[in-house]
Amino acid sequence: MIGYVTLGTNDIDRAAGFYDALLGELGATRFMDFGTFIAWAVSPDKPALAVTRPHDGHPATVGNGVMVALAVNSRDQVDALHARALALGGRDEGAPGSRGEGFYAGYFRDLDGNKLNAFFMG
Numbered sequence: 001m002i003g004y005v006t007l008g009t010n011d012i013d014r015a016a017g018f019y020d021a022l023l024g025e026l027g028a029t030r031f032m033d034f035g036t037f038i039a040w041a042v043s044p045d046k047p048a049l050a051v052t053r054p055h056d057g058h059p060a061t062v063g064n065g066v067m068v069a070l071a072v073n074s075r076d077q078v079d080a081l082h083a084r085a086l087a088l089g090g091r092d093e094g095a096p097g098s099r100g101e102g103f104y105a106g107y108f109r110d111l112d113g114n115k116l117n118a119f120f121m122g
Contacts, residue, residue, distance in 0.1 A: 004039060004048035005068050007114045008060025012036060015051040018088050018111050023049065025084050026072065062113040070118045075104045081118040082106030093117075 009015035016038050020030070023040045031048070032039040039050035049068060054060050072078055079096045085108040086092055093115055096106030105119035 002047045004041075004050055006037075006050040006052055007068065007110070007112070008054050009051045009112045010053070010060050011112070012038065012051065012053055014111055018090070019049065019051060021088055022081070022085055022090075022110075025077075025081055026070065060112060062109075062115070067107075067115040067117060069105075070116060072118050072120050075120050078104055078106050078118045078120050082108055085110070085116070 007015075012035070019038070019040055023029075026042065028040040028042045028049075030038055031041050031044050032050070037050060037052040039048045041048035049070075070081065072081060075096070082092075082096050089111055091109040091113075092107075093109055094105075094107035094117075096104065096118075099105050102121055103119065105117045107115065107117040109115050
């Protein structure tokens with residue numbers, strides 16, 4: 001049902017470098033790049049994640065309670081993606097671990113403070 005999620009950034013180049021490296025771990029590449037808007041996906045017909053400078057010209061801010069969840073294929077991939085986000089300068093928001101029966105996740109913030117997680121069901 002979700003086509004794409006867009007996160008605001010105040011530094012498109014810095015955000016692009018972070019997501020090139022982080023989402024590359026999942027096999028995602030840029031499929032749209034308009035300079036002020038960049039989107040990544042594993043395939044153009046799959047859900048995507050994008051970053052943009054806000055259209056209204058005001059600074060990008062973090063939405064309280066907003067989070068993007070990245071589905072991965074294993075607990076090991078949750079661990080690896082969480083570690084990669086931190087190595088790229090992201091901040092820890094909850095180390096990888098079980099969060100209920102069959103749900104394993106690790107939480108982090110990107111360079112602009114947007115909250116994400118990597119999760120595996122199973």
